[in-house]
Amino acid sequence: MAHLLGAEGLTLTFGTRTILDGLTIGIDAGDRIGIVGRNGDGKSTLMRLLAGRAQADDGRVTWRGGVDVGFLDQSDVLDGDDSIRRAVVGEMADYEWASSPMLRDVADGLLGGLDWDQPVGALSGGQRRRVALAKLLMGEHDVLMLDEPTNHLDVEGVAWLADHLKKRWKADEGAFLVVTHDRWFLDEICTTTWEVHDATVDTYEGGYAAYTLARAERDRAAAVEEQKRQQLVKKELAWLRRGAPARTSKPKFRVDAATALINDVPEPRDTVSLRRMATARLGKDVLDLEHVTLRLRGEGDEPAVADGRTLFDDVTFRLGPGERVGVVGVNGAGKSTLLRLLDGQVTPDDGRIKRGRTVQTAILSQEVEELRKKAHMRVHEVMTEEKNVFVVGGKELSGAQLLEQIGFNRKRQWTPVSDLSGGERRRLQLLKLMTGEPNVLMLDEPTNDLDTDTLASMEDLLDDWPGTLVVVSHDRYLLERVTDHQVALLGDGSVRLLPGGVEQYLRIRSGREAAPGEAARTYRGQTSAEAGATASGRGSAAAPAGSGESASSAAPSDSASAGGAEAADGASAAEKRQARKQMQRVEKQMEKLSSRQRRLHEEMATASEAGDVDRLRTLQAELDDVDAQLGELEETWLEAGELAE
Incomplete structure (x- = not known):
């Protein structure tokens, strides 16, 4: 296959840290490459170097003559004053781009339902991302480099993008590199995986699943070598224990050799091991939205919807103790606003929000606004600004010890927040949130900017977390792992139960299945009576009544709601x-x-x-x-x- 571009001897150092060390790598026509690795190890930096957007300290990047490279940055580079039309197609007439099937597919897949004369500045984060993607994909590029393309996209948008990339070129034409945390997306589109780690890049055949298996085999081989080393350590230590060595050069050499072996223990990988935080007790009542109606006034997280439009119409949404709910929906439908309603940041126009007396809520927002205000502070200062000692798993830990557990070594703890990568900011934000000891946790697109290893560790943490959990995410792996059931916001003012999960949502959006009827507009979790049985400790995660039925087969005031009932086969969601x-x-x-x-x-x-x-x-x-x-x-x-x- 034809060579498109490559790098030879790339070396890059930030301060005292080497990001890449003498790297040589290439991209050929037909390559479909996913880039994975820990946050801060240089995934985005490598892509920017290959795209010519940054310069290395040493080495060179070469492109074949005539190669056109399209680049999607993580940051938003759109002009807010431009209309969607001008941002995407510039001065091109409609008949020019509409005559191309591929360009029509991009317009329908990413911009369907949007007013092309609307200013970019009035769009939500997800809609701006769609516009940026559409602008890139309408170009005729030989190589596409996509840095976190799924950030802020909904489930439907991720599925469309995967299908487009698979069909964009013939098998031996074009190439793309993609940095993403979305494991389903990697498996769906990639035939090669690059793992960036320790200033180098390892190449694996296949997508995320194949990479995981190959890495497990590599770790197994490393474990065998480590076992051999440990056996040698034991022999040396046994020799040392036989008594005081004679005063000769030989025993001194043996002592030095044993010491070197003992000190050669490898550092643990940069993973999150937060354990379970001390969680305040939840009472019988948690959070209930009762007959809530909310109309937009051009404020908040859903600016794409016209002023005066009804975002929620007579919605009843009940959460019980220990309940775990995933939220999916179209952009602009109100997913972030739903969390803000539950948190009390937004007041409804009609209806009421009922909040339990012992409820302590916390929201992990998309934009990391809390840390943006503290960009001048160092990581350790942010962690310890309110208290210096934290109770984790029944033990008292200092702020420095807690930071080390999520991958911030002693040097990194004194880094200014402004110098952290997006994933590092996300980890710090999550840790700050959890140490506040909430018992109702709401996560708004928590997977943005996190690497796959950190995601797996975060899922372990959330899987064992005993409080009530509400997750807004487009990551199918995360939703299926940490939530017991999902609901959908389809833009019609209701909250609808999805017995079939994310797959049912995609069938509804593609027109292959009708949306649940109006009777399903009310979402019910555990009622107060049912919550009482599980209020002590961690309550059983409630499954909506009779999974195949509507979520509100009973009247909203009916205290006999079966939201906490066991599944039809007799096993509760927690038991499953x-x-x-x-x-x-x-x-x-x-x-x-x-x-x-x-x-x-x-x-x-x-x-x-x-x-x-x-x-x-x-x-x-x-x-x-x-x-x-x-x-x-x-x-x-x-x-x-x-x-x-």
């Missing part, structure tokens, strides 16, 4: 989640036993060739034991699988 966890644990155990089983077969083959009968008997006994353990684990897995369905 525990069953899925058990399946994952059993699968890991089965993988280990299967590996041991294969090794035993190999050893038996070797012993058979050597005619070692005694060795064969020993190996056969071990193999019988492994087979028995595997049989028991398979039974456990099947039982858990039946419960999880």
Whole structure:
């Protein structure tokens, strides 16, 4: 395939930190590359260097003659005074771009429903992102470089973008690089994965799933080497314990060698391990929106909707203790405003917001506004401005210790907030939020700017978090992992239950399925009576009544709502989640036993060739034991699988 562009000997240093060290890499026609890695390791920097948007300290980037590179930056570079039409197609007449099927597809897929004469400055964050993408994709580029293209896009927009990129070129034409945290998106479009780490880039074939498997194998090999090193350490330590060494150069050498081995323990990867924060007790009543109506006045997070339009129309939305709800919806439908209503930041025009006396809410906003006001402060100062000691998992930790647990080493803790990457700001914001000990947590697009490792760790944290959780996100992995059920805002003033989850939402938006009827406009979680049974400790995550029925088959005032009832098969959502966890644990155990089983077969083959009968008997006994353990684990897995369905 034709070579398009490449880098040779790239070296880049920020202060005392080396981001890239002598990197040589290339992009050929047909390449579909996803870039992953920890926040701050240089993913966006590498892309900017390859795009010619930044200069390295050493090395060079070369493009083949005539190659056109299109670049989508994370930051918004649109002129707010321009109309959508001018921002996307400039002075091009409608008949010029409309004559191209590809350009029509871009316009329909990203700009459908928008008034092209509307100023860009009046758009929501998600709509501005669509306009920026449309502007880029309407160009005839040989290489596309997309830095977090899914940020602020809704689920429908992410699905459309993936389909467009797959169809944009023939298999051996064009190329793209994409930096994204969206694991579904990576799996859907990428055939190659670059992992940026430790000032270098490792290349893997396949998308995110293949990369994860390959990295696991790499880590396994590293673990074997580490085990060998540990054995050598033990031998050296055993030698040291035999008594005081003689005063010769040889014992001194042995002492130095042992010390070097002991000190050579690798640093842990930059992951989030916040553990479970001390959480204030939730009472029977949490948050209820009762017959709420809200009309826009050109303020707030939904500026794309015309003034005076009804954003919520007679909506009843009830949350119980321990409930976990995911929110999806079209841009401008009011997802962020819904969170602000629940938080009390917005007052409805009609209806009321009922708030439990023990409720303490916290919102992780999209824009990291809280940290923008503290850009001049250092990370440690931000963390300790209110208190110096935090209770985590029953232990008292200092601010510095807590920061180290989410990847800020001692040097990084004294970095100004203004110098942090987007993902690092997000981590710091989340930590500040959790140390406030809320019991109702609302997350507005929490996955923006986070790397995949941090996302997995954040999901572990949220999976064990005992309070009420409301998540607005386009990340399917996150929603399916940490929430028990989802609701949709379709732009018609209602909140509708989605028994079929995100897939049902996409079917509705594509016209393959009708939206739930008007009877489903009211969302009901646990009622106060049901909440009382779970108010102590972590309440069972409520599943809406009879998953296949409308969310409001009873009147809004009916205290007999079945929102907290168990699923139709008798298992609650919490029990199903525990069953899925058990399946994952059993699968890991089965993988280990299967590996041991294969090794035993190999050893038996070797012993058979050597005619070692005694060795064969020993190996056969071990193999019988492994087979028995595997049989028991398979039974456990099947039982858990039946419960999880």
